[in-house]
Amino acid sequence: MWLGLINFLDTIMKKTFINDVKSYIHRAIAHLVAVVLRKGAVYYPDNFRLWESKGYHITPVDFYYPVPDTRELMKNHPRPNRTVPGIDFRPEFQHQFLTEIAPQFAHEYNAFPLTKPTPHKSGILPDNTFYIENDAFVGIDPHAYHVMIRHFKPRTIIEVGAGNSTLLGSQASRLNKHTRYISIDPYYTYTTSCPSHSKERSCGGIVESIQHNVEDLPINFFKQLQKNDILFIDSSHVIRASGDVCFLILEILPILEKGVIIHLHDIYLPFDYSKNLLVNIHYFWTEQYLLQAYLINNPTVEVMFGSKFVLDRYRDDVKRTFPNIRDYDGSASFWIRKC
Structure with missing residues (x-):
């Protein structure tokens, strides 16, 4: 020994x-x-x-380049007097969603497994493959997504960026029975790990995967979305020339029909990106700033739900509505709707 x-x-x-x-x-x-x-x-x-x-x-390290000087950020980020003028965060509606709409589906989201389910002998995960302690789609974000799908019952969901949201979203879509789920991701398709490769009853439901850069798709592709349909965006989060963020916010959001519901992930509004994200993790995201500019005094869009907003203002209600969450502060979903 x-x-x-x-x-x-x-x-x-x-x-x-x-x-x-x-x-x-x-x-x-x-x-x-x-x-x-x-x-x-x-x-x-x-x-x-x-x-x-x-x-x-x-x-x-120069002001002409997009990567900031983190030494300066250590001293002055986030600005203590930062304001968000021109955007109505509709606190009454957000509180209603949190305390009246979401609890209607508590028996469903409270059944989410905490850890990764054990595969069947075949090696295929059981239908309910979303689990709470994943490393990407955490906090109240998956719960809010589930409620959006179950309450508004979209006929079509277009997801930009596959991952744990695909597991959750396709599972909720299957409960609706009629929801078509389309997932766009240039790097990964959830159907490749399933028995066949076009449409698969996997990840909790039917997923149509498009392995392509979203910015290369025709604009008309997004015009299929109608009232109560969902455009779920989890992008690169970075404003770059000819990139996905500019395409989605500047070209797609303006042409969507009234009533289309839009999600953007890793959005901290009404707050700024966290110091930890910038200074320690070195993710220099900029998507939120373009989204904020799009929302300012824009009568064609309304705020529906913001994870950071409700956690700051209604934290006790959040914990009552979503009790089975380990990391509330990892939440960063932001929901808007064309009107």
């Missing part, structure tokens, strides 16, 4: 030593690269193309 313990500790120490050496080498290389870049290498177009071909963008 002692020999086994000694061998185990020896292995751990060797791994720790190797990891420490690797970490030291990486830091040394990073310092060396920084010295070289100070001599102007970052400004050479050929170097930019070389680094880009290897999967990296190296840019100066």
Whole structure:
């Protein structure tokens, strides 16, 4: 027994030593690269193309570039006097949704499994594959999505960005019996892990997967959405030239029919993006700012529900309505409707 313990500790120490050496080498290389870049290498177009071909963008700390100086953010983000003028967050409706509409489906969302279900012997997960302790669609967000689907009973849902939301959304759609669920994602399709590859009774329901960049789809594709249908957006969250965020907010949202319900994920309104997200995780998202500009004094759209808003204003009601949640503060869904 002692020999086994000694061998185990020896292995751990060797791994720790190797990891420490690797970490030291990486830091040394990073310092060396920084010295070289100070001599102007970052400004050479050929170097930019070389680094880009290897999967990296190296840019100066400069106000002309979109990556902020995190040292400044440490001092002044978020601004304490930040305001959100020109947007009616409709607190009465949000409270009604939270305390009157959502509880009608409590017996359904309270049945969500806490952890990942055990696969059948066939290797296929059971129909109810969404579980609360996933790493992406957390807090009250999946519960609100479930309620939106079950209460408004959309005939069509177009989802941009597949993932745990697909598991949840297709499951709720199956309960409606008539809801068509279309999922768009360039990197992953939920049907590839199922017995066949066009339409699958998996992930809790029928999913039609489109493995494509959403910004390359024709605008008319989104005109099929009618009153009470849902456009569920979980985008790259970054404003970039010819990118998905600009396409969706500037070209798609304005042409949607009255009554279409729209979701955007990782939206902190009425607050700013968190300091932790920017300074520690280094996600420099900008989608929220374009959405805020779209909403200001816009008579064609109304706010329906914001996770951050209700958690700030009605936290006790949130806990009463959605009691089986471990991480409330991870919530970041934002719902609007064309009107």
